[in-house]
Amino acid sequence: MSLLREFFLLGILVLAGAIVSLFLGWASHPWHGLPIKPGEIRAEDVRGLDVLWLDARPESAYAKAHIKSALWFNPEDPEAALLLAADAWLTDPKPIVIYCASESCATSGELAEWLRIQLPDAEIYNLQGGWAAWQKSE
């Protein structure tokens, strides 16, 4: 069998596998992009909106670069960080969006859940994909 035929056969089998994934519901339709989880918001959806940004990355990363007007939310000391965030939110109530480094960093998701308990009247989101997704969307 020629090498070209081998590659063609491989392609057919891979395509069949991908169809199986879609048919069995293991994979969502890729043309819809990354599925969004409850409480998350996409970078492209939040861009340009007036929100209170909270940066839950390490201080060194925050000092290097952060979303304009974002407050540093120390994940090591959330109680103290909450005071700053609550003060900013009470002064100017608006939706809060918290982010960490990237999607694989779960810090912001956990902090968002914790903040919803601490500030039950606030509208709180976790930025999907975090800082990495924000940079990508620029």
Add this chain to the structure above:
Amino acid sequence: MAKIGVSPTRSERLGLLAARLVLTAVFATAAIPKILNPTDFAVVILNYQVCGTYTSVWIALFLPWLELVCAIGLFAPALRRASGLVLAGLLIVFILLHGQAWARGLEIACGCFGDFTTLDRPKTNYAWLLLRNALLLATCWLVIMKDLRNQQQVRVA
């Protein structure tokens, strides 16, 4: 000197079989969690910061199946050479991806064997990842060379 009619020794055959088994085990083990969790895998790809969201989702759908089919294909005469070449190509891509992530100081999960998060895990050891992939690439190269040489011998015969 032509090797027509020279059959491989028993140790050569065993070595080749072991190489194929290692590659198949590694890639099949890597593929299955990704097939079952394509969304998490797409996020891992996104974190490498080399492609956008939509590209990540498409890659997450097809790449694990490519790994699985090629892993099994190493034992299928009809797919053997192409499978070896594709796996070698994938390993080169992985080495480049890990290299750039290391150079950029990205603290992300490898995503290699279903490790989709760095939460509660030690930091990604890029040196180990590069070494591991280089060893797998060398193994893959041996298998490819043997398969291509066998094919040439069959044609000449």
